Amino acid sequence: MPKAQLFLTCLGDQFYTGTLQNMTRLLEQLGVELVFPAAQTCCGQPLFNNGFEDKTRAVALNFMRAFNQSDAPIIGPSGSCVSMVKHHYPALFQVGTPEHALALDISSRIFEFTEYLVHVLQVTDVGASYPHKVTYHASCHYLREMGLKTEAKALIHAVKGLNFVPLNEEDTCCGFGGAFTVTYPEVSRSMMENKVRNVIASGADTVITCEPGCLMNIAGGLQKAGSSIRAMHIIDLLASH
Amino acid sequence: MSNTPTYIGFEEYSQHIPASIPAAVQQATSRFIVGRAARVAELPEWEQLRQAGSDIRLHTIENMDVYLAQFEEKVKAAGGHVHWAETAEDARQIVLEIAKTHHVKMAVKSKSMATEEINLNQALEAAGIEAIETDLGEYIIQIAGTGPSHILAPAVHLKKEEVAALFSKHLHMNAPDDPIELAQIARKTLREKFLAAEMGISGGNFLIAESGTLVLVTNEGNGRMCTTMPDLHVAVVGIDKIIPDWESLTVFLKLLARSATGQKLSTYTQFISGARRSEGEFGPNEFHIVLLDNGRSNILKDPIGREVFKCIRCGSCVNVCPVYKNVGGFAYGWFISGPIGAIFAPQMLGTQTARELPYASTLCGACADVCPVKIPIPTILRHLRRRVAQGDEFSKPSMPAPLQVTASLTSAALASHWVYRFGTRLLPLINPLFRHNNWLTNMPYPLSRWTKVRPLPAFGAHFRQWWKKRRTTK
Ligand code: SF4
Numbered sequence: 001m002p003k004a005q006l007f008l009t010c011l012g013d014q015f016y017t018g019t020l021q022n023m024t025r026l027l028e029q030l031g032v033e034l035v036f037p038a039a040q041t042c043c044g045q046p047l048f049n050n051g052f053e054d055k056t057r058a059v060a061l062n063f064m065r066a067f068n069q070s071d072a073p074i075i076g077p078s079g080s081c082v083s084m085v086k087h088h089y090p091a092l093f094q095v096g097t098p099e100h101a102l103a104l105d106i107s108s109r110i111f112e113f114t115e116y117l118v119h120v121l122q123v124t125d126v127g128a129s130y131p132h133k134v135t136y137h138a139s140c141h142y143l144r145e146m147g148l149k150t151e152a153k154a155l156i157h158a159v160k161g162l163n164f165v166p167l168n169e170e171d172t173c174c175g176f177g178g179a180f181t182v183t184y185p186e187v188s189r190s191m192m193e194n195k196v197r198n199v200i201a202s203g204a205d206t207v208i209t210c211e212p213g214c215l216m217n218i219a220g221g222l223q224k225a226g227s228s229i230r231a232m233h234i235i236d237l238l239a240s241h
Numbered sequence: 242m243s244n245t246p247t248y249i250g251f252e253e254y255s256q257h258i259p260a261s262i263p264a265a266v267q268q269a270t271s272r273f274i275v276g277r278a279a280r281v282a283e284l285p286e287w288e289q290l291r292q293a294g295s296d297i298r299l300h301t302i303e304n305m306d307v308y309l310a311q312f313e314e315k316v317k318a319a320g321g322h323v324h325w326a327e328t329a330e331d332a333r334q335i336v337l338e339i340a341k342t343h344h345v346k347m348a349v350k351s352k353s354m355a356t357e358e359i360n361l362n363q364a365l366e367a368a369g370i371e372a373i374e375t376d377l378g379e380y381i382i383q384i385a386g387t388g389p390s391h392i393l394a395p396a397v398h399l400k401k402e403e404v405a406a407l408f409s410k411h412l413h414m415n416a417p418d419d420p421i422e423l424a425q426i427a428r429k430t431l432r433e434k435f436l437a438a439e440m441g442i443s444g445g446n447f448l449i450a451e452s453g454t455l456v457l458v459t460n461e462g463n464g465r466m467c468t469t470m471p472d473l474h475v476a477v478v479g480i481d482k483i484i485p486d487w488e489s490l491t492v493f494l495k496l497l498a499r500s501a502t503g504q505k506l507s508t509y510t511q512f513i514s515g516a517r518r519s520e521g522e523f524g525p526n527e528f529h530i531v532l533l534d535n536g537r538s539n540i541l542k543d544p545i546g547r548e549v550f551k552c553i554r555c556g557s558c559v560n561v562c563p564v565y566k567n568v569g570g571f572a573y574g575w576f577i578s579g580p581i582g583a584i585f586a587p588q589m590l591g592t593q594t595a596r597e598l599p600y601a602s603t604l605c606g607a608c609a610d611v612c613p614v615k616i617p618i619p620t621i622l623r624h625l626r627r628r629v630a631q632g633d634e635f636s637k638p639s640m641p642a643p644l645q646v647t648a649s650l651t652s653a654a655l656a657s658h659w660v661y662r663f664g665t666r667l668l669p670l671i672n673p674l675f676r677h678n679n680w681l682t683n684m685p686y687p688l689s690r691w692t693k694v695r696p697l698p699a700f701g702a703h704f705r706q707w708w709k710k711r712r713t714t715k
Contacts, residue, residue, distance in 0.1 A: 051630030058656035140605035177603025190567035220695030
């Protein structure tokens with residue numbers, strides 16, 4: 001029986017309990033034995049991406065210690081947070097130190113949720129059904145840093161009853177960008193409104209993303225626009241029956 | 242006289258963007274993107290070409306002094322004059338000196354980023370020399386009295402109606418809003434200038450070290466007129482434009498035209514090696530090249546930042562940038578805008594002046610995906626953010642103190658799971674104050690900066706309790 005550790009991500013933890021519960025159930029149904037390291041907080045990306053590399057280290061150390069209680073793979077519902085750990089942790093520590101060795105080890109065994117499903121468990125059909133018109137927003141770090149180009153769509157296409165419609169400018173940033181939303185709110189607004197316009201024009205009643213950050217941004221934007229279109233994390237789609 | 246900015250307020254500017262700018266910019270950049278994609282798809286070896294371009298540039302960056310020395314020697318051997326300008330002021334003085342010696346009253350210019358960088362036009366005007374931009378886009382913005390808003394298409398922010406209005410006012414005529422007719426008007430007006438000017442000024446796309454050749458890549462033919470009609474040609478070129486040899490050039494020519502304008506090759510590619518040697522040859526009697534440093538040597542010492550010098554100014558990163566498309570070029574406060582501006586300006590002007598620019602990106606990575614010479618733009622943005630936030634050997638930190646304090650507190654809270662978990666239990670308590678159904682609205686600063694744009698989901702970290710309960714009841 002494969003074992004894995006649950007990585008909530010701080011946005012998931014604060015705002016998407018239901019999605020995390022669905023992630024737990026889905027993985028267990030697929031026969032994964034889960035542990036949850038309670039000492040986890042955030043991956044440190046908000047500090048790292050804003051230039052505070054020195055202040056990121058303490059957060060990264062907390063993360064690595066929390067997930068080093070077990071040597072099982074780590075699974076998170078965000079390509080962006082997973083990419084932070086996978087691609088940027090090793091560069092935070094000096095080569096030759098035990099922290100660097102640990103960062104390399106952690107980096108080698110962390111997976112984004114859909115990546116874990118498609119590449120490790122080799123599953124695309126999880127038995128979900130969702131009889132709706134659905135479109136998909138490709139999140140930037142999920143797509144470009146993690147290189148996950150086909151995984152989400154393979155999972156979406158396997159959902160029964162689902163009618164997929166394409167999204168114009170599918171891989172254009174929605175304007176989230178972490179602290180960018182509060183650093184340049186007006187620019188973030190135009191980018192988000194652009195995304196929301198495209199989602200509405202797609203004719204879908206649901207838009208899927210693999211990123212809690214994009215989800216908050218797009219769902220909030222749709223709400224503000226008075227649209228009834230649902231923005232949904234892919235995990236919640238895969239948990240639909 | 243210089244209009245080099247002392248502080249670039251990206252945020253301030255981004256709050257007052259005329260709606261016409263994103264509309265015009267998006268229309269034009271979409272055309273560029275489609276053209277580029279079609280030309281790139283034709284070349285199965287595109288990825289190898291990008292790698293080759295990147296490798297050659299890195300090699301040149303590491304051996305720049307050797308290639309520049311070789312270039313100088315070859316230009317001199319071909320009868321050209323080489324001038325070294327350490328600063329922008331040096332470069333301006335050199336050009337003014339040459340103009341003075343030749344009693345120049347009017348100079349025609351082909352599109353040049355380096356002369357934009359040193360504000361040459363103002364210096365010439367101040368010395369009583371009329372400087373005429375002859376690239377159509379540059380001509381338009383010269384009339385409009387603004388800087389460029391795109392490195393390739395400087396007047397991209399203007400609609401044809403606006404250009405017609407500018408022409409009508411400036412040329413005292415009734416200009417129609419038809420692009421072809423407008424180009425004809427400019428062509429006729431500029432033709433007289435080409436004939437009258439005593440000096441031609443150009444930039445340069447590449448400098449070939451092995452033969453001392455200046456390469457100019459243009460589409461309108463004005464570059465050729467500027468560099469052949471007047472008897473005096475002065476080129477101002479950044480030292481980063483140097484490449485080793487003609488073989489390298491073949492790589493860059495393929496990458497440049499396809500990336501920039503979606504052409505296989507630009508309409509005119511000119512090779513200028515020295516001045517006219519005999520009466521039978523074309524070209525000016527005197528050829529000068531001003532090699533501009535202006536801080537470049539210093540940037541070359543930074544192994545991460547210096548990759549900016551791989552740039553061939555194709556504009557692809559600008560065209561795909563979602564931030565640029567929504568703010569236009571002026572928001573970047575300098576003549577190079579978009580992602581390349583965001584990594585170039587803070588290094589050239591310093592992070593005290595341009596500290597907002599590295600943050601003018603969501604780090605979405607679309608730029609690095611298309612860059613023909615594989616500049617890791619998001620990596621350099623993060624590198625410069627580090628310079629702003631915590632300083633490095635090139636600069637002191639320039640981030641305001643309150644943000645430094647916020648970062649320290651965030652770090653302390655996230656590094657301790659006790660503090661973090663305590664916080665997650667407190668946050669839901671503020672929900673009732675701002676709650677409308679499942680959303681929070683009208684929150685106080687700093688969350689107001691989120692909620693003024695869209696509502697925030699209600700706080701609700703319940704996973705940990707759920708997990709605990711589930712374990713104990715299982
Ligand atoms: S950074 Fe790359 S994509 Fe951008 S202008 Fe320079 S060469 Fe072109």
